[in-house]
Amino acid sequence: MTVQGVLDAVAAVCMVTGALLSLAAGIALLRFPDLLSRMHAAAKPQVLGLLLVLTGCAIRIGTVLDITTMVLIAVFQLATAPVAAHMVGRAAYRDGQTRSDLLLTDELAPHLDEYADQTAPNPERRP
Amino acid sequence: MNGPSLTKRERLRSRVTAVIGLILVWNLLWGSFTWLNTISGAVIAVLLLVVFPLPPVKFGGRLRPLHVVTFFARFFFDLVVASFQVAFLAFRPGEPKSAIVAVRLRVRSDLNMTLVAEAVSLVPGSLIAEADQRTGTLYIHMLGVKDAAHLEHLRAEVLRLEARLVRAIGSDAELRKVNDSREEPAA
Numbered sequence: 001m002t003v004q005g006v007l008d009a010v011a012a013v014c015m016v017t018g019a020l021l022s023l024a025a026g027i028a029l030l031r032f033p034d035l036l037s038r039m040h041a042a043a044k045p046q047v048l049g050l051l052l053v054l055t056g057c058a059i060r061i062g063t064v065l066d067i068t069t070m071v072l073i074a075v076f077q078l079a080t081a082p083v084a085a086h087m088v089g090r091a092a093y094r095d096g097q098t099r100s101d102l103l104l105t106d107e108l109a110p111h112l113d114e115y116a117d118q119t120a121p122n123p124e125r126r127p
Numbered sequence: 128m129n130g131p132s133l134t135k136r137e138r139l140r141s142r143v144t145a146v147i148g149l150i151l152v153w154n155l156l157w158g159s160f161t162w163l164n165t166i167s168g169a170v171i172a173v174l175l176l177v178v179f180p181l182p183p184v185k186f187g188g189r190l191r192p193l194h195v196v197t198f199f200a201r202f203f204f205d206l207v208v209a210s211f212q213v214a215f216l217a218f219r220p221g222e223p224k225s226a227i228v229a230v231r232l233r234v235r236s237d238l239n240m241t242l243v244a245e246a247v248s249l250v251p252g253s254l255i256a257e258a259d260q261r262t263g264t265l266y267i268h269m270l271g272v273k274d275a276a277h278l279e280h281l282r283a284e285v286l287r288l289e290a291r292l293v294r295a296i297g298s299d300a301e302l303r304k305v306n307d308s309r310e311e312p313a314a
Binding site for chain 1: 152154155156158159206207209210211212213214216217218222223224225226227228229244245247248249252254255256257258266268270278
């Protein structure tokens with residue numbers, strides 16, 4: 001097997017695994033019972049799926065110009081996906097969109113009033 | 128906010144770091160490192176920071192390259208485990224149980240909290256539901272919790288992640304705080 005052949009195989013494995021993980025993330029989004037669980041699907045398999053697809057593309061394309069762009073995509077994905085998941089989850093929790101019957105414990109509930117009081121004078125500013 | 132406690136020099140350093148970071152991004156966007164890209168990037172970076180000033184970030188630690196590598200290696204390993212775990216849960220029948228736990232971080236700097244929160248969101252089972260800056264507490268939503276013992280294990284996992292991060296970029300004082308803490312079980 002030539003070097004090119006090995007690289008092609010690695011790229012193919014990366015892309016297929018990445019695509020499957022993204023598919024799993026989509027299925028998880030549909031199947032998970034509540035919003036907070038769904039955000040897990042949006043934050044993890046999807047990120048790794050994208051990273052793997054990008055790796056596969058980088059191996060196949062192999063020009064510096066494209067790889068730098070892909071590095072940027074990867075970095076921003078890693079930096080923003082957790083923040084997005086957190087913001088959506090936080091808003092949903094405060095709005096009572098989570099299903100508490102699925103929670104073994106909830107150590108946030110007793111403290112939530114504290115934060116509500118804190119933000120009470122200006123409720124519109126914080127979600 | 129830790130903002131006002133920064134000295135002038137620290138503020139300058141945090142701005143210079145931001146400018147360098149933005150120049151790097153600009154060069155990567157154009158796909159090549161040339162003088163033209165660097166100079167135009169610098170102009171845009173300064174403009175951006177004037178129009179949208181970033182809150183100053185206090186970086187009191189120092190880089191320990193070996194621990195940085197360990198942190199990232201472990202982080203990517205965890206990311207892979209987390210992804211397959213969620214993928215597995217997606218195909219398993221039944222609704223996965225979860226829990227929200229409060230984890231009090233030992234190092235309360237903004238930078239530490241942000242980085243731990245980011246990393247925690249990407250590693251197995253956890254997602255940030257709420258963060259309290261005053262007490263340095265992260266409220267973490269854990270997915271796929273089996274029972275109370277498993278929950279404690281996951282809680283310890285978060286503290287271990289913090290310890291790895293502090294070992295990588297924390298200051299000596301922060302490192303001592305993490306090492307002294309009895310909350311951390313033997314890794």
